[in-house]
Amino acid sequence: MRYDRKSATELAIRVCVAAGASQAMAISLAEATVAAECSGRSSVGFAHLPDYLESLLNGRINGLEEPAIFFPAPALIQVDAKGGIAQLGFDRAFEELLTRASTYGVTVFSLQNSYTAGELGYYVRRLARKGLVALAATNGSPLMAAGQSSEAVYGTNPLAFAAPVDNKAPLVIDQASSATAFVNIRQAAERGERIPEGWAIDAKGQTTMDSREAIKGALLAFGGARGANIALMVEVLAAGTTGANWSLDAPSFADGSHSPGVGLFIVALNPELLAPDFSARMALQIERLSSKGIHIPGGSCTEDEMEIVLPSSLVATLEQYG
Template sequence: MRYDLTRARELAIRVCVAAGASKAMAISLAEATVAAECAGRSSVGFAHLPDYLEGFLKGRIHAVEEPAIFFPAPALIQVDAKGGIAQLGFDRAFEELLLRTSTYGVTVCSLQNSYTAGELGYYVRRLALKGLVALAATNGPALVAAGQSSEAVYGTNPLAFAAPVDNRAPLVIDQASSATAFVNIRQAAERGEMIPEGWAIDGKGQHTMDSREAIKGALLAFGGVRGANIALMVEILAAGMTGANWSLDAPSFEEGNHSPGVGLFIVALNPELLAPGLSARMASQIERLASKGIHIPGRSYAENATEIDLPSSLVATLEAYCLQ
C-alpha cells in the first residue's frame, strides 16, 4: 500500500496513541519510523513499530513518561528517558545539543533508561543535516555471543556515524557489531527461510543456517573477535558511560513488563571550528571515491521522498491496535 509521508506519520501516531502512548511520544516515534523508511531501513521502520506498540501495551515502555534532562557540564547533556523511548529524549535535547555544539565545538549527549533506539542512523543524520559531524552508539538486551561462549552477552550494539555533504544527503554509516540485525533473523524465521552461514548459533551453541533454530540461540559478531571487540566498545559507551543497563542485565524488548533500560551515547562535533568547509570537501571526496567504485553509505536516504510503500498485511496488523 502506498502512503504519502503525511498519511504515514498520521498512521503511526494514531496506532501509538491507541496503544497508550502520549501524543508527544507518538509524534517522536512516528517521525523516526517514517525517517527509517525513507532511509531504506524498513526493518527498523514500520516493521519494527509493532514491537513498540506491544511495549506500550505490556508496560515495557512507560508510555506517558516525559524525559528528564540535566546538564552536568557545559558540553554534556544527560537524559533520563524514565523507561520511555530514546526518540523523545533525543527530541527534547536536540536544540540544546545544537546550541552547545555550536558554542563549544563538541557536545556529548548521554541517554539512559530507554527502550531500544530503533534506527541508530536517524540520530546522527539529523545532526548532520544541521551541519554537524556525529557519532552514536547504543546497546540492547543480550542477543550476541562472543569468543568461545555460546551465551549471548552483548546486544547487536550498533555504531552510527554521519557527516554533512554539500548539495546532497549526509554520509551515514549505520551498522551493527553483530553479523546481522536481530530483526532480520526474526523475519527469516517468520517466513521459514534459511540464513547465511556465520550469522548465528542454535541453542546448543552450534553454527546454524536454520533461522528458527537461530531464534533459540544467539547471533554472532561480525568478523569474529574484531566484531566482538567493537560490541564491547559500544557497550562501554552506551551502557557504561550512560549508567544504563549492561546488555546482560537488560530485560527483553519482546517479553515481560519491564523496560530494557538501555542507553544511547552521542557525540556531536562542529566541523566549522576545526576544518571550515568540510561539507564541500566531503562532496568532492565522495564523488572521487564513487568514481572508483566505492560504495558510499547513506545515498539510499531519500531526503525529498514524498511516498513510501507498506505491505498491506503490516498495515492490517497496525490498524488492529486501534480496535483493541
Template sequence: MRYEREEAKQIAYGAIRAAGANDAVAHSLTEAVLSAELAGSKAVGFAHLSDYLDGFLKGRIAVDADPAIAFPAPAVITVDARKGIAQLGFDQAFDELTTRAATYGIVALSISNSFTVGELGYYTRRLAERGLVSIATCNATAQMTTLESGRAVYGTNPVSFAAPVADGRPLVIDQASSATAFVNVRNAAERNEPIPEGWAVDQNGKPTTDAREAVKGLLVAFGGARGANIAMMMEVLAAGVTGANWSMDAPSFAEGSESPGVGLFLVALKPEIFSPGFPERLAAELARLAGAGVRIPGSHIQVREIDVPAETIDRVRGYAQRSRS
C-alpha cells in the same frame, strides 16, 4: 502497499496513540518510524513499530514518560528517559545539543533508562542535517554471543556515523556489531526464509541458516573476535558511560513488563572549527571515492514512497484494535 508520507504518518500515529502513548511520545516515535522507512532502514521502521506497540500495552515502555534532562558540564547533556522512548528524550534535548555543539565545538549526549532506540542513524542523520559530524552507539537486551562464550553477552551494539555533505544528502553509516540485526532474522523466520551463514547460532550454539532456529538462538559478531571487540567498546560507552543497564542485565524488549533500561551515547562536533569548508571537502572526496569504485553508504537509496508489506500494516493496526477492545 505503498503510502504517501502523510497517510503513513496517520497510521503510525493512530496506532501509537491507541496503544496508550501520549501525544509527545506518539509524535516523536512516528517521526522516527517514517524517517527509518524513507532512509531505506525498513527493519527498524514499521516492522519494528509492533515491538513498541506491544511494549506500550505490556508496560515495558512508559506511555507518558517525561524525560529528565541535565547539563552536568557545558558540553555534556544527560537524559534519563524514565522508562520511555529514547526518541522523545533526543527530541527534547536536540536544540540544546545543536546550540552547545556550535558554541563549544563539541558536545556529548547520553540517554539512559530507555527502550530500544530504533534506527540509530536517525539520531546522527538529524545532526548532520544541522551541519554537525556525529558518532553514536547504543546497547540493547543481550542477544549476541562471542565464539568462545556461547552465552548472550551483548546487544547488537550498533555504531552510526554521519557528516554533512555540500549540496547533497548527509553521509550516514549505520551498522551493527553483530553480523545482522535481530529484526532481520525474525523477519526471515516469519517468511520461512533461510538466513546467510555466519549470522547466528541455534539454541545449542551450533551455526545455523534456519531463521526459525536462529530466533531461538543467538546472533554472532561480524568478523569474529574483531567484531566482538567493537561490541565491547560500544557496550562500555552505551551502558557503562551512560549508567544504563548492561546488556546482560537488561530485561527483554520483547517480553514481560519491565523496561530494558538501556542507553545511547553520542558525540557531535562542529567540523568547520577544525576544518573550514568541511562539507565541500567531503563532497569532493566522496565523489573521488565513488569514481574509484567505492560504494558510498546510502547513495543508492532513492525512497519517495513508503512501501510496507500488507501483513506488517495489518499487524500494526491489529495492536491498535486490540488496545481499543
C-alpha cells in the same frame, strides 16, 4: 499498500496513541519510523513498530513519561528516559545539543533507561543536516554471543556515523556489531526460510542455518573477534558512560513488563571550527571516491519523493492497535 510521507506518519501516530503513547511520544516515534523507511532501513521502520506497540501495552515502555534533562557540565547533556523511548529524549534535547555544539565545538549526549533506539542512523543524520559530524552508539537486550561463549552477552550494539556534505545528503554509516539484525532472523523464521551460515548459533551453541533454531540461540558478531571487540566498545559507551543497563542486565525488549533500560551515547562535533571548508572538502572527496566505484552510504528521499510501501499483513497488524 502505498503511503506518502504524511499519511504514513499519521498512521504511525494513530496506532502509537492507541497503544498508550502520549501525543509527544507518538510523534517522535512516528517521525523516526518514517525516517527509517525513507533511508532504506525498513527492518527498523514499520516492521519494528509492532515491537513498540506491544511494549507500550505490556509496560516495557512507559508511554506517558516525560524524559528528564540535566547538564552535568557545559558540553554534556544527560537524559533519563524514565522507561520511555530514546527518540523522545533526543527530540527534547535536540536544540540544546545544537546550541552547545556550536558554542563549545563538541557536545556529548548521554541517555539512559530507554527502550531500544530504533534506527541509530536517524540520530546522527539529523545532526549532520545541521552541519555537525556525529558518532552514536547504543546497546540493547542480550541477543549476541561473543568469543567461545554460546550465551548472548551483547545486544546487536550498532555504531552510526554521519558527516555533512556540501549541497548533498549527509554521509551516513549505520551498522550493527552482529552479522545481521535480529529482526532479519525473526522475519526469516516467520517465513520458514533458512539464513546464511555465520549469522547465528542454536541453543546448543552450534552454528545453524535454521532460522527457527537461531531464534532459540544467539546472533554472532560480524568478523568474529573484531566485531565482538566493537560490540564491547559500544557497550562501554552506551551503557558504561551513560549509567544504563549493561546488555547482560537488560530485560527483554519483546517479553515481560520491564523496560530494557538501555542507553544511547552521541558525540557531536562542529567541524567548521577545525576545518572551515569541511563540507565542501567532503563533497569533493565523495565525488572522487564515487568516480572510483566506491559506494558512499547515506542519503534519503525528500518528502516529495517519498512513497512507503508496506505489506498488507503488516498494515493489518498495525490496524489492530488503533
